[in-house]
Amino acid sequence: MIRSRAAVCHAGGEPMTIETVDVDGPRSGEVLVEIKATGVCHTDAVILWGINRNSPLPAILGHEGAGVVVEVGPDVASLGRGDHVIPLYGAECGVCRHCLSGRTNICWGTRKTRDLGVLPEGTSRFRLGRQAIHHFMGTSTFSRYTVVPEVALAKIRPDAPLDHVCLLGCGVTTGVGAALHDTRAGDNVAVFGLGGVGVNIVQGARLAGAQRIIGIDPNPLKRRLAADFGATDLLDPSALGAELVKAVQDLTDGGVDVSFESSGEPEAMRQAFEVCCLGWGTCVLLGVEPEGSEIGVRPVMMRYGRTLKGSYFGGVKGRSQLGRYVDLFMDGKIKVAELISHVLPITEANQAFDLMRSGESLRTVLLHE
Numbered sequence: 001m002i003r004s005r006a007a008v009c010h011a012g013g014e015p016m017t018i019e020t021v022d023v024d025g026p027r028s029g030e031v032l033v034e035i036k037a038t039g040v041c042h043t044d045a046v047i048l049w050g051i052n053r054n055s056p057l058p059a060i061l062g063h064e065g066a067g068v069v070v071e072v073g074p075d076v077a078s079l080g081r082g083d084h085v086i087p088l089y090g091a092e093c094g095v096c097r098h099c100l101s102g103r104t105n106i107c108w109g110t111r112k113t114r115d116l117g118v119l120p121e122g123t124s125r126f127r128l129g130r131q132a133i134h135h136f137m138g139t140s141t142f143s144r145y146t147v148v149p150e151v152a153l154a155k156i157r158p159d160a161p162l163d164h165v166c167l168l169g170c171g172v173t174t175g176v177g178a179a180l181h182d183t184r185a186g187d188n189v190a191v192f193g194l195g196g197v198g199v200n201i202v203q204g205a206r207l208a209g210a211q212r213i214i215g216i217d218p219n220p221l222k223r224r225l226a227a228d229f230g231a232t233d234l235l236d237p238s239a240l241g242a243e244l245v246k247a248v249q250d251l252t253d254g255g256v257d258v259s260f261e262s263s264g265e266p267e268a269m270r271q272a273f274e275v276c277c278l279g280w281g282t283c284v285l286l287g288v289e290p291e292g293s294e295i296g297v298r299p300v301m302m303r304y305g306r307t308l309k310g311s312y313f314g315g316v317k318g319r320s321q322l323g324r325y326v327d328l329f330m331d332g333k334i335k336v337a338e339l340i341s342h343v344l345p346i347t348e349a350n351q352a353f354d355l356m357r358s359g360e361s362l363r364t365v366l367l368h369e
């Protein structure tokens, strides 16, 4: 057992409290990790703010971290003390039907227990006094020490700065990966929503050699940032209204080769599909919609060759492929430092979410020091 400082979320709509929790040692197939730095993502916020009530509480949130292995449990072969790791909310077990298919990065191995807030063995390793505290997304990076299944840890090169590559645990990889998977050199691309994921789609499309990258967001600050990340054209959907689809078509001789949607707004999703060109235009959805929402799509548009699809964690298999994204960052091909607007100690975790809510921060990194 080890004692650990952690931000604990007791109930949706209430601030987290900074606590000293007990962390039990790793059991079979588990690894104790000391998290050095963690990003703060919207998926944590919807739990904290009580918008999404599907996650068991109390819990230790956080899913965008990086750290160092402290201890491995029995039967752990691929990791050892001192290894640098990024926890994965999407595991790569290597043996489930999905992992074996070669068709997806979405692993089913640890999913069920993960969503129940426990480790695959069925229990939590966190306690506050006598009360068990749930894990969140299998990662719980808002605790300095956390226990993660071996299959949900990507080993990374030791020279990568953990206070930067923590962002590869979610936002950066989701955006850059999605863009790299579906963009070809010379493509015209539209990106709906230019937040933490959207700007990474923009830089991924640039890296893929896209010709025109049309950034679409009502917020002028976000549009300006997208220009720094490689957007060639910027559109304000609040000014264009129903004319937006035509504006994109006019810029691209009838429609884009590929469009991405990261805002999670159903109307933007529909428009993202409609701006795709006839014959092969592909729309990739990444944003998380309000629960229960639907989008209307005219079947004729699909019959004429357009594709509507989604992407999870950028289509990247965490254990076998995330290292390549760390290399892209270390080689200066993708920007990460430019995404970090604030750095705070973990004790200021609530402030990080206040900054997100007010729109003041792009990405806040919390340090466990």
Ligand SMILES: [Zn+2]
Pocket (backbone or CB within 6 Å): 041, 042, 043, 044, 063, 064, 170, 171
């Ligand atoms: Zn996230």
Ligand SMILES: [Zn+2]
Pocket (backbone or CB within 6 Å): 091, 092, 093, 094, 095, 096, 097, 098, 099, 100, 106, 107, 108, 109
């Ligand atoms: Zn699997």
